[in-house]
Amino acid sequence: MPLWVDKYRPSSFDKFVVHKDIAENLKKLVATGDFPHTLFYGPPGAGKKTLVMALLRAIYGAGVEKVRVETKPWQIELPSRKLEVELTTLSSTHHLELNPADVGSNDRYVVQEIIKEMARSRPLGVDGSRGFKVLVLNEVDRLSKEAQQGLRRTMEKYSAACRLVMVCSNVSKVMEPVRSRCLCVRVAAPTDEQVMEVLQGVAKKENLVLPGPFAARVVDYAGRNLRRALLCLEVCRAQQYPFAEGQEPQRADWELYIAEVAKNIMDEQSPKQLYLVRGKLYELLANCVPPELIIRQLTYELLKRMDDEIKLETVSYAAQFEQRLQEGAKAIFHLEAFVARTMSNVKAYMVSCGLA
Numbered sequence: 028m029p030l031w032v033d034k035y036r037p038s039s040f041d042k043f044v045v046h047k048d049i050a051e052n053l054k055k056l057v058a059t060g061d062f063p064h065t066l067f068y069g070p071p072g073a074g075k076k077t078l079v080m081a082l083l084r085a086i087y088g089a090g091v092e093k094v095r096v097e098t099k100p101w102q103i104e105l106p107s108r109k110l111e112v113e114l115t116t117l118s119s120t121h122h123l124e125l126n127p128a129d130v131g132s133n134d135r136y137v138v139q140e141i142i143k144e145m146a147r148s149r150p151l152g153v154d155g156s157r158g159f160k161v162l163v164l165n166e167v168d169r170l171s172k173e174a175q176q177g178l179r180r181t182m183e184k185y186s187a188a189c190r191l192v193m194v195c196s197n198v199s200k201v202m203e204p205v206r207s208r209c210l211c212v213r214v215a216a217p218t219d220e221q222v223m224e225v226l227q228g229v230a231k232k233e234n235l236v237l238p239g240p241f242a243a244r245v246v247d248y249a250g251r252n253l254r255r256a257l258l259c260l261e262v263c264r265a266q267q268y269p270f271a272e273g274q275e276p277q278r279a280d281w282e283l284y285i286a287e288v289a290k291n292i293m294d295e296q297s298p299k300q301l302y303l304v305r306g307k308l309y310e311l312l313a314n315c316v317p318p319e320l321i322i323r324q325l326t327y328e329l330l331k332r333m334d335d336e337i338k339l340e341t342v343s344y345a346a347q348f349e350q351r352l353q354e355g356a357k358a359i360f361h362l363e364a365f366v367a368r369t370m371s372n373v374k375a376y377m378v379s380c381g382l383a
């Protein structure tokens with residue numbers, strides 16, 4: 028049984044509930060018979076992947092949905108040595124999808140090699156004209172600078188044989204020369220009203236009665252992330268149905284853990300407490316919670332617990348340390364520095380109020 032997020036993903040542009048305007052424009056673009064390299068960017072759960080899938084379907088028809096998942100080694104000839112990297116790809120006869128950042132520092136070779144290989148096997152159109160294949164690259168914001176430079180060169184060289192469709196959440200980490208060679212499509216987070224509309228649509232198709240106050244709580248919990256909203260609704264459905272008006276969405280374990288870290292920071296500000304919090308941050312990282320998500324969620328939980336006077340400063344430091352996180356290598360340094368700075372601010376504020 029597919030999850031609701033997959034089951035109710037609109038497959039064609041006409042069925043879109045949100046981003047109808049983008050869908051309409053892409054539809055017109057495809058109708059011209061060609062389209063440029065495209066870069067979709069926007070926050071998690073905003074609907075980027077759904078747009079990419081609908082775009083592929085609009086170009087090639089339902090055939091693109093018959094995909095093969097393969098993990099195969101790629102042999103890459105370098106001037107000095109032979110390199111072998113293993114990469115998982117998802118492909119149909121018309122397109123290939125991959126996550127080049129998964130191969131770490133070898134990403135630059137992978138990007139060039141795969142595009143070259145694709146260009147070699149250029150498909151024929153139904154009328155005998157030479158068609159093009161689409162290469163979908165996910166998380167291009169995680170690609171190294173060298174890989175992005177390679178991408179830019181290959182994009183130009185093979186533009187007749189293949190089109191790139193790139194997806195990322197942080198567009199500022201994609202270099203300007205790549206961005207300027209693409210049609211950049213901003214996929215904004217849906218509004219709370221739109222998330223509600225999607226939830227109501229799914230509830231209707233599943234024949235569920237969705238009480239207003241409960242639905243509003245799910246929307247609030249989702250924080251304008253459609254995937255989160257749908258997953259939450261499905262979990263709640265499994266836990267208790269009929270839904271109760273006062274039913275609370277179940278929060279994930281990592282979220283509860285971060286809430287506990289925020290509580291630790293607000294309870295005591297000392298080197299000993301910082302040491303305790305460091306252990307918990309390591310635990311989160313070891314469980315593959317992305318550092319950017321940790322800092323964002325931690326800030327959110329801290330704001331709930333602190334006085335208005337220090338909120339602005341906390342947000343400003345969170346932004347500063349998040350940027351260092353993006354630029355630096357060791358996430359734990361920046362996370363811990365943010366915690367130490369917050370503890371220091373909270374302590375100074377309490378002293379100034381005569382509370383400590």
Ligand SMILES: Nc1ncnc2c1ncn2[C@@H]1O[C@H](COP(=O)(O)OP(=O)(O)OP(=O)(O)O)[C@@H](O)[C@H]1O
Binds near residue numbers: 042072077
């Ligand atoms: N336009 C839409 N109308 C209705 N539902 C949508 C729409 N776009 C997305 N959804 C629903 O939201 C879910 C999440 O969307 P999607 O996977 O496209 O997000 P994303 O931006 O690619 O997220 P991430 O960056 O985290 O991978 C989809 O599985 C689908 O069910």
